[in-house]
Amino acid sequence: xxxxxxxxxxxxxxxxxxxxxxxxxxxxxxxxxxxxxxxxxxxxxxxxxxxxxxxxxxxxxxxxxxxxxxxxxxxxxxxxxxxxxxxxxxxxxxxxxxxxxxxxxxxxxxxxxx
Amino acid sequence: xxxxxxxxxxxxxxxxxxxxxxxxxxxxxxxxxxxxxxxxxxxxxxxxxxxxxxxxxxxxxxxxxxxxxxxxxxxxxxxxxxxxxxxxxxxxxxxxxxxxxxxxxxxxxxxxxxx
Numbered sequence: 001x002x003x004x005x006x007x008x009x010x011x012x013x014x015x016x017x018x019x020x021x022x023x024x025x026x027x028x029x030x031x032x033x034x035x036x037x038x039x040x041x042x043x044x045x046x047x048x049x050x051x052x053x054x055x056x057x058x059x060x061x062x063x064x065x066x067x068x069x070x071x072x073x074x075x076x077x078x079x080x081x082x083x084x085x086x087x088x089x090x091x092x093x094x095x096x097x098x099x100x101x102x103x104x105x106x107x108x109x110x111x112x113x114x
Numbered sequence: 115x116x117x118x119x120x121x122x123x124x125x126x127x128x129x130x131x132x133x134x135x136x137x138x139x140x141x142x143x144x145x146x147x148x149x150x151x152x153x154x155x156x157x158x159x160x161x162x163x164x165x166x167x168x169x170x171x172x173x174x175x176x177x178x179x180x181x182x183x184x185x186x187x188x189x190x191x192x193x194x195x196x197x198x199x200x201x202x203x204x205x206x207x208x209x210x211x212x213x214x215x216x217x218x219x220x221x222x223x224x225x226x227x228x229x
Contacts, residue, residue: 032216043118043205043220044157087156091216100209100216101147101170104156 004088009109012078020073020108022088027068032091034102035062035073037084044087044104047073083112116140118221120206126227127196134192135224139208146189147218148181149205150174157205163189196228 005023012018024033035047048055048062050071055062061074075082087107091100119138127133139146144165149157160179162170165186175181178196183189193200203225207218 034216036218043207043223044218045220046217049216085156100145100218101159101162102149102157102218103159104149106154106156 004090004105006086006088006105006108008106009111011111011113012075013113014080015077018075018078018082018110018112020075020086020088020110021070022072023070024088024090025069027090030093032093033062033064033068033071034089034091035060036087036089036102036104037082038087038107039081039084047086078110078112080112080114083110085109118206118208118219120204120221120224122224123222124225124227126229128229129196129198131196132192132194133196133226134190135204135206135226137189137191137206137208137221139188139206140210140219141187143208143210143219144186145209145211145215146183147207147209148189148191149207151203151205151223152201160191160204193226196226198228201226201228 032049032051034049036044037047038044048060050062063072085107087104089102121136146163148160151157160172160175161181163183166183178194181191203223205223207220209218
């Protein structure tokens, strides 16, 4: 499985934007970039995914480098509820014949200060 | 959408005992996954079902572990002759085949403690 590299931890202040980086220099042409987060004492929660183009949803934005060797998850205005472990994961096209087995790393622990 | 449910939420057992966990996925989801998470680590994939067929098992799933999804709905994960190293959070997730296939919905997990 292609690997991702994330900082162990990041800090932010409430209502400020947060940019969570992820490096994936060995990404293959068919790998999707997924982001999940895990709040304390909960199972992981899907955040966003993309292939080549930048993506936006109600939770976050995903900016993908042109060479696809890195990506950034953007939380536009952090809230205390966004404090979680954020995982950047590479995976196959789960919408096709491949299923979406997720290979989690250790993720980035995001702390949000009031 | 009632979400993925898991039962029990917590299980304490003595080494050598057998335990069984249940997962109820979101009703229309064909795909079901089991993961295991130890403290401070990300979840690790254990096994995957599409409907009732178990299509992949991780090397982490020793012979003491068995999973079933007999009618393509709920799933069970059994651990025989538990060991202290089995202590972990066991997470179940489900997903659909279709426009939201990339999105896995996780349950709250079953925390196993082996004494």
